[in-house]
Amino acid sequence: xxxxxxxxxxxxxxxxxxxxxxxxxxxxxxxxxxxxxxxxxxxxxxxxxxxxxxxxxxxxxxxxxxxxxxxxxxxxxxxxxxxxxxxxxxxxxxxxxxxxxxxxxxxxxxxxxxxxxxxxxxxxxxxxxxxxxxxxxxxxxxxxxxxxxxxxxxxxxxxxxxxxxxxxxxxxxxxxxxxxxxxxxxxxxxxxxxxxxxxxxxxxxxxxxxxxxxxxxxxxxxxxxxxxxxxxxxxxxxxxxxxxxxxxxxxxxxxxxxxxxxxxxxxxxxxxxxxxxxxxxxxxxxxxxxxxxxxxxxxxxxxxxxxxxxxxxxxxxxxxxxxxxxxxxxxxxxxxxxxxxxxxxxxxxxxxxxxxxxxxxxxxxxxxxxxxxxxxxxxxxxxxxxxxxxxxxxxxxxxxxxxxxxxxxxxxxxxxxxxxxxxxxxx
Amino acid sequence: xxxxxxxxxxxxxxxxxxxxxxxxxxxxxxxxxxxxxxxxxxxxxxxxxxxxxxxxxxxxxxxxxxxxxx
Amino acid sequence: xxxxxxxxxxxxxxxxxxxxxxxxxxxxxxxxxxxxxxxxxxxxxxxxxxxxxxxxxxxxxxxxxxxxxxxxxxxxxxxxxxxxxxxxxxxxxxxxxxxxxxxxxxxxxxxxxxxxxxxxxxxxxxxxxxxxxxxxxxxxxxxxxxxxxxxxxxxxxxxxxxxxxxxxxxxxxxxxxxxxxxxxxxxxxxxxxxxxxxxxxxxxxxxxxxxxxxxxxxxxxxxxxxxxxxxxxxxxxxxxxxxxxxxxxxxxxxxxxxxxxxxxxxxxxxxxxxxxxxxxxxxxxxxxxxxxxxxxxxxxxxxxxxxxxxxxxxxxxxxxxxxxxxxxxxxxxxxxxxxxxxxxxxxxxxxxxxxxxxxxxxxxxxxxxxxxxxxxxxxxxxxxxxxxxxxxxxxxxxxxxxxxxxxxxxxxxxx
Numbered sequence: 001x002x003x004x005x006x007x008x009x010x011x012x013x014x015x016x017x018x019x020x021x022x023x024x025x026x027x028x029x030x031x032x033x034x035x036x037x038x039x040x041x042x043x044x045x046x047x048x049x050x051x052x053x054x055x056x057x058x059x060x061x062x063x064x065x066x067x068x069x070x071x072x073x074x075x076x077x078x079x080x081x082x083x084x085x086x087x088x089x090x091x092x093x094x095x096x097x098x099x100x101x102x103x104x105x106x107x108x109x110x111x112x113x114x115x116x117x118x119x120x121x122x123x124x125x126x127x128x129x130x131x132x133x134x135x136x137x138x139x140x141x142x143x144x145x146x147x148x149x150x151x152x153x154x155x156x157x158x159x160x161x162x163x164x165x166x167x168x169x170x171x172x173x174x175x176x177x178x179x180x181x182x183x184x185x186x187x188x189x190x191x192x193x194x195x196x197x198x199x200x201x202x203x204x205x206x207x208x209x210x211x212x213x214x215x216x217x218x219x220x221x222x223x224x225x226x227x228x229x230x231x232x233x234x235x236x237x238x239x240x241x242x243x244x245x246x247x248x249x250x251x252x253x254x255x256x257x258x259x260x261x262x263x264x265x266x267x268x269x270x271x272x273x274x275x276x277x278x279x280x281x282x283x284x285x286x287x288x289x290x291x292x293x294x295x296x297x298x299x300x301x302x303x304x305x306x307x308x309x310x311x312x313x314x315x316x317x318x319x320x321x322x323x324x325x326x327x328x329x330x331x332x333x334x335x336x337x338x339x340x341x342x343x344x345x346x347x348x349x350x351x352x353x354x355x356x357x358x359x360x361x362x363x364x365x366x367x368x369x370x371x372x373x374x375x376x377x378x379x380x381x382x383x384x385x386x387x388x389x390x391x392x393x394x395x396x397x398x399x400x401x402x403x404x405x406x407x408x409x410x411x412x413x414x415x416x417x418x419x420x421x422x423x424x425x426x427x
Numbered sequence: 428x429x430x431x432x433x434x435x436x437x438x439x440x441x442x443x444x445x446x447x448x449x450x451x452x453x454x455x456x457x458x459x460x461x462x463x464x465x466x467x468x469x470x471x472x473x474x475x476x477x478x479x480x481x482x483x484x485x486x487x488x489x490x491x492x493x494x495x496x497x
Numbered sequence: 498x499x500x501x502x503x504x505x506x507x508x509x510x511x512x513x514x515x516x517x518x519x520x521x522x523x524x525x526x527x528x529x530x531x532x533x534x535x536x537x538x539x540x541x542x543x544x545x546x547x548x549x550x551x552x553x554x555x556x557x558x559x560x561x562x563x564x565x566x567x568x569x570x571x572x573x574x575x576x577x578x579x580x581x582x583x584x585x586x587x588x589x590x591x592x593x594x595x596x597x598x599x600x601x602x603x604x605x606x607x608x609x610x611x612x613x614x615x616x617x618x619x620x621x622x623x624x625x626x627x628x629x630x631x632x633x634x635x636x637x638x639x640x641x642x643x644x645x646x647x648x649x650x651x652x653x654x655x656x657x658x659x660x661x662x663x664x665x666x667x668x669x670x671x672x673x674x675x676x677x678x679x680x681x682x683x684x685x686x687x688x689x690x691x692x693x694x695x696x697x698x699x700x701x702x703x704x705x706x707x708x709x710x711x712x713x714x715x716x717x718x719x720x721x722x723x724x725x726x727x728x729x730x731x732x733x734x735x736x737x738x739x740x741x742x743x744x745x746x747x748x749x750x751x752x753x754x755x756x757x758x759x760x761x762x763x764x765x766x767x768x769x770x771x772x773x774x775x776x777x778x779x780x781x782x783x784x785x786x787x788x789x790x791x792x793x794x795x796x797x798x799x800x801x802x803x804x805x806x807x808x809x810x811x812x813x814x815x816x817x818x819x820x821x822x823x824x825x826x827x828x829x830x831x832x833x834x835x836x837x838x839x840x841x842x843x844x845x846x847x848x849x850x851x852x853x854x855x856x857x858x859x860x861x862x863x864x865x866x867x868x869x870x871x872x873x874x875x876x877x878x879x880x881x882x883x884x885x886x887x888x889x890x891x892x893x894x895x896x897x898x899x900x901x902x903x904x905x906x907x908x909x910x911x912x
Contacts, residue, residue, distance in 0.1 A: 043431050043463060050460055060464040064429040064488030305435045333435045340455040344435070359553055360596070364730065366456070384456045387438045387855050391551040407805030407816075408553025409595030438855075445863035446783075448612045471780060478783040479866060481854060483846050 001319060003029035007089050007097050008071075009079040010105030010245075011035025013043070013063065013304065014284025018103050018311030020065050025319045031071040032097060034089065036078035036106075036245075039130055040066045045304060047133035048155050049337060052162035054141075058134035079106060082252040087279060101279050101318045104249075104261055104269065105311065108242035108285040108302060113150070113212065121214040124236045127155060139235050140166060147171070148223055148233035150209055152179035154336045156239035157192065161338035164199050171202040171231055173223070178205055178420075184345075184381060186420030187355060188369060191362050191383070195339045204231075212236060242302060244286045254280070260288030260300035265327030267314035281318055283310040292329045293397065294348055294378070303334040331397060341365070344386045347379030347396040355419035356403045359388050359411055368392075371419055372402025428465050428473060429488045436484035443476035443485060451476060503534035506821065510896045516889035518797070518896070519838065522826035530809045537819045538803075541826035543833035545809050549822060550855040554805040556595050557857060590738075590745035592857060599856060601731035606742060606860055609722040615863045618653060622871045625649055630879055630911050639880065639911070641904040646758040650868060654750035657864070658743060659711065659718025664703075671700050672751055697744070704740045719746075746861070754865050756795035756900030758872045761786070763904060764793050765877065766885050768840050776877040782870045784842040789869070790851025792840050797825035797899050799853065824850035825899075881909040 006022060008015045011033045019031055035041070043061040050056040074091065081090035082102075089097040110126035113119035123144070125136045140147070140163065147163050149156045152174035163170045176182060178189025179196060196203050208226035215221050222230045246256035254277070255262040255270045261282045263269050267289065268276035282289075284307040288300040309330040317325035336343045352371035360367030360383075368388045371379040376399040380392035395404035403414040430450070432443075439457030443450075450462040450473060465473055470489060477485045505525050509518050522541060525531060529542025540546050549555050591602035629645040651672050655665050674696040708724045715721040720743060727733045734742070765772040765785075775781050798821050807814045814820060828849050829837040852859035859865070876883075886905035893902045 045434065046463065055460060056463060060462075061431075062429050062464070064431055064486045066429070067488050067490055305433070308433075335434045337434075337454075337458040340458070342439070342455075342457040364597070366600070386457055388551060388553065390438075390855075391548060391553065394548055405553060409556050409558075409804060410597050411553055440858055440862075442862060445612055445615055448616065474780070475783045478787050478847075479863070481848065481852065481858060481862075483848050 001100065002026050004100035005030040005032070005098065006101045006103065006318065007099040008033045008103045008105060009089055010103075010107055010284065010286070011037070011039075011041050011073070011075060012105065012107050012284070012307070013041060014107070014287075014307035014311040015103065015105035016041040016063055016065055016069070016311070017308045018105060018283050018315045019069055019071055021312040021315030022319065023070060025315055027315075027319060029100075031069075032099075033071050033073050033075075034077060034079055034091065034097070035073070035075045036092075037129060037131070038076035040073070040075070042130055044128075047130065048127055048158040049162055051133045052137055052140060052159060053165045054137065058130050058137060061130070079248050082249055082254070082280075084252055084254075084277065084280070099279070101281065103311075103314055103318065104280065104282045104286060105284045105307075106245040106248070106286050108244045110238070111240040111243050113238045113240070115211060118212040118214070118220075119238070120218075121212060121220040121236075122218055123220040123234055124212060124238065126238045127159060128242070136237065140168065144168065144233075144235040146231075146233045147235045147237065148173065148231055149237045149239055150174075150223075151239035151241070152176065152181075152203070152205070153183060153239060153241060154180065154338075156237070157196070157338045158336060159237050159239060160196065160201050161199070164201060164339075169200075169202070171204060171233065172196065173204045173207045173209055173225075173231070175208045176205060179203065181205075181420065182422055184343075184349065184419075184421075185352070185355060185371075187417070188381065188383075189420065192339075192341075195341060199339050242285070244288075244300065246286060260298075261286050262288050262298065264322070265290060265292070265329075266317040266322030266325045267310065267328060268317065268322060276322070278322075281314040283307070283314040287314075289328055291332075291348070292327055293331065293399075294350075299332075299348065299350075301332055303332060305333045306330065331393060342384055342386060343381065344389055345379065345381045346389055346392055347371070347377075349379045349381070349419070349421060352378060352419050352421050354402060354416040356414040356416040357412070358403055358405065358414050359408070360385050361412075370395075370403050370405075372416065375402055376400070377402045377404045428467055428470065428490060430461060430463050430465060430473065431486050432459060432461055433484040433486070434459065436482045438482055440481045442479040442481060446475035446479045447472035503532065505531075506533045506537060506539045506823075507535065509823075512892070512894055515892040515894075515896065515899065518825070518899075519829060522823065522829055525823065525826055526830060528812075530812055530814060537821060538814050539821045539823055540809070541823040541830075543827040543830035546822050546824065546827040546850060547854070548809065549801075549807070549820065550850075550853070550857075552807060553596070554803060554807050555820060555822075556802045556804045557593055557599070558589070558595050558802065590741040592745060592749070596856065601728065602734070602738060602742065603856075603860065605723060605726070605728050605731060605734050606719075606746075608726060608728070609719040610860055610863075614657065614717075614719070615867070618657060618864060619867050619871070621656065622649070622653055622867055623875070625652055626871045626875045630875060634911050636911065637908060638886070639883070639906045639908050641759055641762055641876070641906060642755065642901060643903065645872060645876070646755045646762075646904075649758070649872060650751045650754035651747075653754075653864065653868060654747055657719050657750075658746060659716055659720045660707070667703070668747065671696050672747060675700075675748060700744055700747075701740050704743050705736060708736060708739055708743075749859075750861050750864065752898050753795040753859075753861075754868050756898060757786075757789065757865055757869045759901050759904050760793040760795065760899075761789045761869060761873050762876055762883075762906075763885070763888075763890065763901060764789060764840055765873070766883060766906075767888070771840065771842060772877055774842075775873070779874045779878070781842060782874050783866070785873065786866055786869050787847050787849065787851070788840060788842040788844055791828045791834070791844075791847055791849030794825050794828060794849070794851040795865075795900065796851075796853070796897060798823045798897050799857075800897075822850075824853065879912040880906065881912060883908050 041063045077091045080092040110128040147170045149172045178186045179192045181189040209223045210226040222232045243258045244260045249256040263282040267281045269280040285302045288298045290296040313328045354372045366384045368382045377395045382389045450465045452460045525541040529545040530540045711721040711724045801820045852862040883906045890901040
């Protein structure tokens with residue numbers, strides 16, 4: 001199809017790149033992008049890094065492509081419901097937008113602190129959008145006496161790194177035994193812990209916060225630990241991961257929950273019976289799709305690269321049909337930078353039962369680790385060694401015997417060990 | 428001008444830093460810091476950075492309307 | 498369609514095919530990774546080259562293993578080994594090293610190849626180009642190689658390194674002499690080999706003195722920096738490493754850039770519409786230069802050595818064999834570049850191998866771009882009605898560092 005009306009719910013990276021791909025693919029009809037924020041699509045990765053350090057303004061990351069895109073923008077009006085039978089998207093302001101095709105790219109939001117009254121205390125932040133980053137940057141500019149970060153995942157680590165770069169005292173609390181343990185395993189997590197502590201972070205692994213306490217003015221003052229004791233803080237960043245924005249799909253009959261909107265390899269949304277809807281597609285953080293490289297396991301990837309590639313894939317399927325598009329099989333990849341380290345990852349580590357450091361040496365701060373599952377290579381992570389990573393694309397794609405690539409330069413004999421990842425069942 | 432770098436692609440070859448040193452800087456070994464909204468006057472330098480990138484990770488959109496108005 | 502001719506790479510090296518090796522590359526790519534009759538393996542497909550470039554089993558310390566029959570090794574005939582043979586007795590420069598040494602040495606060089614220093618050469622390079630063109634004012638015939646492309650990079654790299662101006666002439670002579678070692682025949686020419694060894698010893702002795710002088714009175718140049726800076730991990734670079742590095746930079750900064758400029762002008766003269774567009778809009782130069790690096794790269798291949806068996810697609814390259822990464826063939830791979838034999842500066846997503854890639858990506862790339870831009874924009878602007886006297890021009894012997902020996906142009910003067 002090349003004409004008619006296509007509505008894109010979600011005006012961020014996946015929605016923008018999907019819309020661009022539609023135009024590039026020859027779609028000449030009406031194209032409407034709906035966004036809950038009042039902003040044109042902007043880039044998020046700098047928000048936890050150079051925006052917090054003040055090197056980049058929060059409002060400066062509008063994405064290239066928005067100027068040339070021939071589309072109607074409905075910004076600041078969240079999608080509120082979906083009338084599948086009537087092929088219409090319902091907006092919060094009451095507007096009804098009929099469509100021939102719908103691309104759902106509503107992404108995710110920061111998981112809030114579970115106690116709503118505590119989450120409302122002044123000085124308690126989450127970080128997901130541009131406005132969040134601006135508010136947090138303003139809070140940091142007031143030079144708080146101590147910052148407390150709840151959660152030592154990628155966002156928690158990046159925020160902690162930025163705050164240390166500003167010279168502010170920071171404490172990081174996480175129930176896991178090491179930072180990034182859920183994502184990279186406790187072995188790499190242990191390495192990161194050393195870096196964080198060397199950078200002056202007061203790291204408290206294996207620690208839970210039970211509640212946040214504010215003063216009479218409603219400003220956060222301290223956190224009470226589940227094990228007893230308190231941590232004083234006048235700024236708290238809640239970095240507990242994200243939940244997918246699927247609440248607005250309630251009652252639509254689509255298979256959606258906090259973990260994402262289920263779709264097939266051609267990005268078609270699935271109904272509760274698992275049947276694809278030929279008019280409704282999903283891409284980006286919100287899309288939970290079966291990954292062929294990982295046995296068709298449903299995954300929803302909060303990756304920048306996934307938003308770009310899946311947006312384009314959905315566009316292809318919308319224009320030329322699911323068969324022409326084929327099954328979406330992009331090799332998962334992401335990066336994070338914190339504490340002077342550039343962390344790059346290929347593949348999915350989830351479920352890895354072995355890892356090996358196959359190039360470089362953690363002692364020098366430059367190395368590459370590979371991850372295996374039942375004797376097959378499933379992922380690789382480089383630390384300040386990004387130029388080594390492309391060699392592992394093919395072994396991961398092909399599920400090569402683990403460990404792959406041995407006997408090369410600067411390759412100590414591989415000695416695989418458990419990566420310290422949570423088991424699949426537990427995860 | 429709007430700039431975004433695909434940091435999955437980026438391998439820290441630093442060619443952009445030579446082309447437009449005011450807008451691209453390597454921090455440490457391979458963390459690229461860049462200005463996502465450089466002034467229109469730096470168009471030539473930014474275009475050089477785009478061309479010089481060995482992995483073509485830099486995307487730019489010039490805001491023609493804004494530039495004409497300026 | 499599989500081309501089973503195991504002599505294709507030998508044909509690439511045959512000077513008869515120097516002017517146009519591209520049809521051979523097309524035949525080689527029918528098998529993206531192929532064994533040649535002499536035991537060499539050649540990677541010519543884009544995807545294979547990219548993967549192998551990043552693969553730690555592909556070693557740059559490519560001295561063939563002793564058990565490899567000497568007669569079956571064509572690499573011995575290449576430009577690299579004659580130079581390497583002298584140097585390995587001493588210290589190999591970092592392009593012939595693997596991690597972790599490579600990383601330490603390269604980082605120290607990069608530390609001196611600063612943005613400020615490289616960009617500082619831009620104006621200077623433009624002035625040098627102007628000098629070269631003024632020197633030939635009024636001429637009606639111009640040899641691009643002798644009159645500009647050859648002298649320019651030597652002067653630039655000498656100034657970067659910090660070779661005193663009065664010694665530059667000696668460097669020109671040394672560089673010219675060492676360049677003969679790049680020719681395969683030098684292996685069999687005892688006199689030539691002796692002269693080259695003598696030259697190498699002379700440069701090395703000169704460098705040692707110069708380094709001592711830089712330590713005594715450091716100036717704002719690369720050699721002073723290398724001689725006096727201590728790396729946090731590697732400490733101060735040893736004198737033999739410093740000498741090897743300096744000689745490498747001299748040769749690499751020179752034998753390659755001459756080809757980029759000369760191949761560049763040749764290509765533009767063969768595509769007059771593109772020459773006219775560049776003349777009308779010098780801002781096109783960065784695009785033109787990147788496309789030149791794809792279409793007519795200064796370095797066509799590099800030879801490495803496999804440290805372990807490497808599976809690539811449905812073949813496995815054995816351990817201990819010379820492996821040629823044929824960048825210039827990957828640059829013309831239709832699976833990667835649409836319409837690859839078309840010279841098209843407006844090409845998007847031009848991820849060429851013109852400067853190699855991965856750990857060994859050309860250190861001097863930013864400098865080469867500055868030199869090529871200064872030279873090409875000045876040439877198209879100032880040579881009046883340039884016309885090729887010979888097409889194809891005569892080529893130097895090198896199959897890897899491939900470029901014209903001279904590029905004669907008839908002109909109606911220089912503006």
